[in-house]
Amino acid sequence: MSLASVSRMEAKLLLPTYERQPILFVRGRGVYLWDSRGKRYLDFLSGIGVNALCHNHPAIRAAIKRQAGRLIHVSNLFFHEYQAELARLLTQISGLDRAFFCNSGTEAWEGALKLARAFAQMKNRNGHKARWRILAMENSFHGRTFGALATTGQPKYRAPFVPLVPGVTFVKFNDLDDLQRKFDSSVCAVCIETIQGEGGICPVDPEFLDLASRLTKRAGALLVLDEIQCGLGRTGRHFAYQHYGVLPDVVTVAKPLACGLPLGAILTTDRVATCMHPGMHGTTFGGGPLACAVAIEFLRAERKLLKHVRAMGEYFHAALEALDKRHKSIQDVRGAGLMQAVEVDSPELAKAVTKQLLQEGIIINRTHETVLRFLPPYVIQKKHVDQVVKALDAALHKNEEPTHKKEKITSARRKEVHAHA
Numbered sequence: 001m002s003l004a005s006v007s008r009m010e011a012k013l014l015l016p017t018y019e020r021q022p023i024l025f026v027r028g029r030g031v032y033l034w035d036s037r038g039k040r041y042l043d044f045l046s047g048i049g050v051n052a053l054c055h056n057h058p059a060i061r062a063a064i065k066r067q068a069g070r071l072i073h074v075s076n077l078f079f080h081e082y083q084a085e086l087a088r089l090l091t092q093i094s095g096l097d098r099a100f101f102c103n104s105g106t107e108a109w110e111g112a113l114k115l116a117r118a119f120a121q122m123k124n125r126n127g128h129k130a131r132w133r134i135l136a137m138e139n140s141f142h143g144r145t146f147g148a149l150a151t152t153g154q155p156k157y158r159a160p161f162v163p164l165v166p167g168v169t170f171v172k173f174n175d176l177d178d179l180q181r182k183f184d185s186s187v188c189a190v191c192i193e194t195i196q197g198e199g200g201i202c203p204v205d206p207e208f209l210d211l212a213s214r215l216t217k218r219a220g221a222l223l224v225l226d227e228i229q230c231g232l233g234r235t236g237r238h239f240a241y242q243h244y245g246v247l248p249d250v251v252t253v254a255k256p257l258a259c260g261l262p263l264g265a266i267l268t269t270d271r272v273a274t275c276m277h278p279g280m281h282g283t284t285f286g287g288g289p290l291a292c293a294v295a296i297e298f299l300r301a302e303r304k305l306l307k308h309v310r311a312m313g314e315y316f317h318a319a320l321e322a323l324d325k326r327h328k329s330i331q332d333v334r335g336a337g338l339m340q341a342v343e344v345d346s347p348e349l350a351k352a353v354t355k356q357l358l359q360e361g362i363i364i365n366r367t368h369e370t371v372l373r374f375l376p377p378y379v380i381q382k383k384h385v386d387q388v389v390k391a392l393d394a395a396l397h398k399n400e401e402p403t404h405k406k407e408k409i410t411s412a413r414r415k416e417v418h419a420h421a
């Protein structure tokens with residue numbers, strides 16, 4: 001089928017939820033994708049962080065083939081061989097004790113919110129004062145289901161669907177005073193993306209995460225981290241919170257876990273898990289044998305790649321900072337490991353650069369209007385980084401308008417500006 005016929009049929013038959021680029025992908029191998037016309041693309045987005053091991057990875061292909069020939073699905077009424085082993089690997093690398101498996105990021109987050117409320121209710125029954133409020137962050141993104149939307153601090157995602165789940169208060173991200181002011185004994189959970197992804201690759205400040213950790217610990221509330229985009233090796237550690245020396249009570253993961261098969265997980269402590277009993281939460285498909293067998297292979301590969309992710313991340317970040325010095329339109333360069341971003345000074349420029357790179361066969365994306373986001377596979381080499389940075393340099397030169405050339409605000413100067421705001 002051609003691009004034209006697929007896009008015509010989709011326009012007639014699908015809910016109009018996506019504004020797709022006019023490209024029909026038909027295969028992938030390594031860090032490359034090919035479209036229906038045979039054009040090759042360097043993939044610096046990895047299906048928004050999913051194809052972390054690259055396309056058509058031999059170990060993943062073999063695991064899918066092996067497991068598909070044995071058992072694809074068994075209901076959660078019975079045991080299969082892989083959930084316990086996958087939970088063992090995830091708890092080992094996270095420092096947490098228990099896992100629950102589901103199908104997606106939003107579903108993992110939804111389950112984490114349920115866990116927070118259930119844990120609080122259990123404590124309420126023990127004669128404590130009622131806790132039910134959830135503190136979530138402005139500029140965050142947690143998914144598209146109702147609970148996830150209720151905690152997503154960006155009005156554009158929420159507005160069409162109000163009223164949402166009640167009991168959520170938003171805190172200004174990284175604002176210590178605001179967190180302190182809004183936290184009280186009615187709060188059951190503080191929810192944070194360790195690095196805000198859709199919000200423009202904004203890492204939580206160490207002081208802010210530390211305060212959230214101390215407040216929740218002291219009050220018996222939960223620190224709930226969303227690492228659906230930034231977790232599982234993306235930053236060069238298994239979890240982004242491991243850069244901060246903080247251990248959450250609950251963490252959610254998904255995107256790269258089963259290399260493109262739908263799988264998410266909630267990880268938590270033994271203490272929190274005591275609030276759950278059979279029948280309180282569940283899923284038909286979540287944690288099936290095929291996805292779990294693949295996830296075990298993913299984690300085997302991920303641990304061997306962490307050092308490489310850190311090295312490539314540093315190389316990439318340094319190259320982007322060098323670009324920052326040459327382009328007035330660049331407002332900031334930020335990120336960790338292979339989760340990097342360049343913020344430019346207008347949505348039009350971000351759009352034009354993304355489009356030009358795509359024409360040249362490089363896939364990145366624009367998030368939060370003005371942020372160019374890079375989530376390449378963990379296996380990229382310096383030559384791939386060089387190619388992307390060179391193309392970016394040219395695309396910025398070509399598309400920067402004279403009106404873009406305002407006062408250059410470097411990252412350091414930006415922090416100063418915020419401090420005085």
Ligand SMILES: Cc1ncc(COP(=O)(O)O)c(C=O)c1O
Nearest residue numbers: 104105106141142143197228229
């Ligand atoms: C931080 C974060 N949380 C939750 C989600 C939702 O995940 P999913 O699209 O798998 O439901 C995303 C997706 O982009 C995300 O980046």
